Amino acid sequence: MARRPRRKAEETREDILSMAEMLFRERGYVAVSIADIAGALNMSPANVFKHFRSKVALVDAIAGRHLDNAAERFIPLDQDMPAKEQLLRFVLRLLEGHLQDIQKSPYIFEMVLSTIEAKLEAGNRYRACIEEKLGEIIRKGMAEGRYHCRDPEHAAHTVADVLACVLHPILIVRDDKETLVRRAGEIVGFVDAALQNSAC
């Protein structure tokens, strides 16, 4: 019972996030204010501000709730598969996830634009998960004798940059899935070619 107030604060936080997402979906990210969210929850804006000090903090929390729950994108890959195949499976898994994110949250573009100069914690954590998985795949490729990187962590960082063209929402929204899957195959082929070179 001593924990009740804390639990209540967490519930309030979750309520705010769910309502914010619902309103963003209905009216768009830019059109909805903190006051609108408070009003829809019969709360005072001050109460919402107590939990989220800015709309950017709200975006960070919404993105965090989604991305931290996207654990299925990072479950282990079949270790019998060669590294190149693992890389392709992983990239296609992420691409599929991102296309679903875009469909479920069409306001994602307004959110990206509004927070474009902010470094969101949720985004950093998600990127770190991607780099970690890429690092595992690269080390697997080195164990196979296929890849010859001097620094697998650094290579994973560069590969994550390179993959933007098939993973970043802004860069994938205009293309159909077939095009994106083909592009993912080409980019993975390119990455696989680079990682075979010890200069990489």
Added chain:
Amino acid sequence: MARRPRRKAEETREDILSMAEMLFRERGYVAVSIADIAGALNMSPANVFKHFRSKVALVDAIAGRHLDNAAERFIPLDQDMPAKEQLLRFVLRLLEGHLQDIQKSPYIFEMVLSTIEAKLEAGNRYRACIEEKLGEIIRKGMAEGRYHCRDPEHAAHTVADVLACVLHPILIVRDDKETLVRRAGEIVGFVDAALQNSAC
């Protein structure tokens, strides 16, 4: 003298574009309507619509005016330079140009977002110029015996995709120039490594 009306139409078109850019810079892309642009020029909205049937058509023309005049980004590179060095110089030249574009036209992000699902002609032409230059550099690298691509045009297309992480406005705006120049060097090193592989 017979050409007078045609000349006048071209001048009107240019006036509309210049005024649109000025208003976008002052008030942001989203906030400015075709009617606002017409009003500021003492024209009827119908007259503006005669030249640009939508705001997307206006964006395409504005982007075209800038990008078609960015010819200095595509002037020949020093042919005594090895292909890898040419690639780096070209990428840094584009990066510099894009950073200037962002500074001169901060409304570029709203424009990108508003036209995100449209394929702008101006963007396609610019991308084609980039791919052509990349193709030249790749063929130069093949002549040097450094690169071993089966299809240089196709490789140029993939390299243009890969370069998004150091060239796309949305992906570069949050980083400082030093970070971007370092990233450009890393990506060029990665691309150079891939192009040496005949599997590429």
